[in-house]
Amino acid sequence: MSNKKILMIVGDYVEDYEAxxxxxxxxxxxHQVDTVCPDKSAGDSVATAIHDFEGDQTYSEKPGHRFAVTANFADVDAATYDALVIPGGRAPEYLRMNADVLKIVQHFDSASKPIAAICHGAQILAAAGVLKDRQCSCYPAVSFEVTAGGGTYIEPAVTMDSAHVQGNLVTAPAWPAHPAWMRAFIDLLAE
Known part of the structure; x- marks a missing residue:
């Protein structure tokens, strides 16, 4: 497997484990992984949130850690990257309103480069318009955005530990799926 250059888009209150x-x-x-956030530069950080599944109607949220931004968002040239990772958490709800974030996602999709999105990361995929006629797993509460974006929602296993692959897109419902999600993404990177 040759080493790849991977871009990860994060923002404040990205899910801690998913980043x-x-x-x-x-x-x-x-692999080399550059983390970027709109309006932030290398050396900055974002706040994270820990989402947990404790038997309530939805996940609970607790303060996480600081997560380092390693590259300047303003300098991102998507053409120089081999793949994209979009973690979930609360960050996708506002990152999906950033035109530059959407252009980056559209570049990776139109170039058929591997994209790994988990949990609420599907909100960014839907906003970028890349889910039309595509299958996508995500946190169940985000399924509306998937279908509204023209995609087909793939319901996760009860244990939230499954991943779904369609072409260059690897999606998963939440952090319990990390082993399956990252295994599938790493396999795609090796192709």
Whole structure:
């Protein structure tokens, strides 16, 4: 497997595990991962939130850690990256309103480069218009955005630990799916 250059788009209140775990896993297998956030530069950080499944009607939210931004968003040239990762959490609700974020996602999709999105990350995919006639797994509360964006919602296993692959798109419902989600994404990177 040749090492790839991967872009990860984050924002304040990105889900802690959904940013940190893939960041570390992808580096562990030799890939370069640049993390970026609109209006932030290398050396800045974003606040994270920890979402947990504790038997309530939806996930609970707790304060997370600071997550480092490693590259300047303003300098991103999507053409220089091999793949894209979009974590979930609350950040996607406002990142999807950033025209530059949407252009980046559209570049990766039109170039058929691997895209890994998890949980609420599907909100960005839908806003970018890349889900039409595509299948997408996500956190169940985001299924409306998937179908409104012309996609087909893939319901996760009860344990939220499944991933779905269609072409260059690897999606998953939440952080319990990390093993399946990252395994599928790493396999796609190796093709």
């Amino acid at each position: 940190m775990v893939p960041y570390q896993m992808l580096q562990m297998v030799g």
